[in-house]
Amino acid sequence: MQGETPPSEDTAAEFVPVEQAWSLAEPAQEESAVAAAEGAKEALSSKSETVGSVIDTLDAVALSFGTFRISLFDVLIVSAVIAGVLVFAWFVSKMARRIVRRMTRLDDTQQLLVEKIATIIVWAAAFFLGIDLLGIDLTALAVFSGAFGLAIGFGLQKTFGNLIAGIILLMDRSIKPGDVIAVTDMAGNESFGQIRKIGIRAVSVTTRDQREYLIPNENLMINQVENWSYSSKNVRMQVPVGVSYDADMKLAEELMLEAAKSYDRILKAPPPTVWMTEYGDSSVNFTIHCWITDPEDGVGNVRSAVLKKLWWLFKENGIEIPFPQRDLHIRSSDQFDRLIEIMGQRSEAPEVTKE
Template sequence: MDMDLKDIIEFLHATARSVGAEVTSPWFYLQLGLILAATGIAWAAGAAVRSRFDVTSLATGWPVPFRLFMRVLVGSAPTAVFAVLVTIARGVMLASTWPSRSYLLAVAAKLAFAWLIIRLITSVIRNAFIVRLVSLSAWLIAALSIVGQLDPAIEALDSVSVVLGGLRLTPLLLIKLGALLIVALWLTNIASNFVENRITRSSDLTPSIQVLLVKMIRMGLIVLAITIALGAVGINLSALAVFSGAVGVGIGIGLQKIVANFISGIILLADKSVKPGDLVTIGDSSGRISAMKTRYISVAAGDGREFLIPNEDLVTQKVVNWTYTDKNTLVKIAFGTNYDADPRLVCKLAVDTAAAAPRTIKGKPPNCILTEFAEVGMKFSLTFWIADPDGMDNVKSDVMLALWDGFKREGIRVPYPVRELRIHGGALPVETVVEVSG
């Protein structure tokens, strides 16, 4: 460790001497001035290019990778102009003086070209965070290589280590592992999306089996990618056994709900009790299942809201699936009339009204029964079948409006309570009399 510290100190001293000698030279300020001038010209050229090209509509209709490439190319116009100008200045100085007097221009041009190439290559990545991370990391490596400090930086990162259970962890190892994981998971995402598109296009598989296969393949690819990345950096999986106890405790205490929801999601997909497209009622939430995720299902209410319900709730709670085996739905309407009406006429009128509804199933005739002789009048129950539960409330409303028109036409009145307040002596007590008016 002492030897490493001496090497680092000597390296810093040598670097300080080199920088000091470079800064005191008048050629340094000439190169710096040329770089600043090229920066100003490149900024102005980039502004002119952006004003002539609409980046948002550029290459509209092209495939996504080519469209992203063109947008990055236009956005990187200042970098390209800067690299060209600095390269020209470097060539002029090489023709007129010693190469060492234009070293700073060479470094600036190489850094600009490296950034331009990296941005064009990463244009195929859609995730903005991954693009920034990959671009900055690759440019930092290129910069260290250009100034000749890549090998010393690698040695410095590998000189500091922590040994855990026979596993030697260094900053260099973690950086390599992180880079490989990013690349492996990105490739895994591309492969899983391709497989998902092929599976969802298959008409031979039910929606539940499609979702189950996609999840299993995605999880398998992720595990495979992590295993390959660990093996590529030289980490033996058996060396991670020391962490298994802590991970098990963490899963048992902190990740109970996550694991329970994941297992519940697998159970739901396997037993096919619910599937995408089903109309369900879970507690106070009703709607159609739009997606089934690893941790939850998404239920679209039809009014712009989506309920995200944990998978565990579907396994442990009561769930009403309106379309589990049959989409036919029984619609019930309760109503009442006064005692002046003929109950047989009321039942016939209700049955005829429900039968005339467009969505009523013709093979299952409606039914109306008298359920109660109540204090306020007679109570009836009308039932009829529709082929799909979607819009059931609208169907009920249409039938009730048509039934109201039929009551008006036949002179049938619906009872409603009327309250009359009588005040004796101009003060309390107040006597309340309830009358029923038809």
């Protein structure tokens, strides 16, 4: 047809054969989920044909999701790397703890703080080492890190809060292993216990009856805590005593001091003292104040020993420990007076005997 120009060479080059077009439209080759698995596969297959055939068999069992492919061989490689990294981190953290414990310049609290910081550093380094060995691109973890940060913000907020609280408690040394603190149970009963361990999440406190309380670190940092051994382990305890109104008060006080000084756990300085607290309903009440320096060994047993010694001293010196006494006053009335008169007449009437 006249007027039409033949296609130029540039225009002809733009046409692509049908077979080539179909080849371009084919999906990209599936990529392995773990780059380290490919390197291990090539290294092991080059050494032995038998090993290569086994690896090919394991690699043939796989799941594919689009261009994402994971095989049984990949799973084994990932498991081996994770196990190796965990063992390595455990060994290094254990060696770090041994090295820290040999540092005699640090006290127990400082050693525990250094151990925790070293453990966190070791496990963080082990995590990134595992990522590097597996050949995982960190940019691929952008979505995961965002989801992980969201999980920390909602679900793991308390866990990380307790971790940071435990480190802060060790840094300011307000709570440390060996301290004796007051503990309140679920029923509201208060007792005291000794701190055995400051963990990542909670503090372990053991009472005298071997009850172990796990108190979250955050609670000890936010709430009021009664620490008996924060700046000093000296604790003053009270022993209440009551004596009769007819007793020799001066002698009773001397016997109370003697009973307190006879127990070896009570300090000689500051010395025990005796205070008169009140005039009670049945007795004159005193309180023996004495000091001990080992509250972790118990307080009730000290009070019991003093009272037992004082019991025998009072017996030997005739000091009476009175029973409760009450004065009964009855208001007078006509009917009550007649009743008393009739009862009096009956008591005075002569008895009649039958022969």
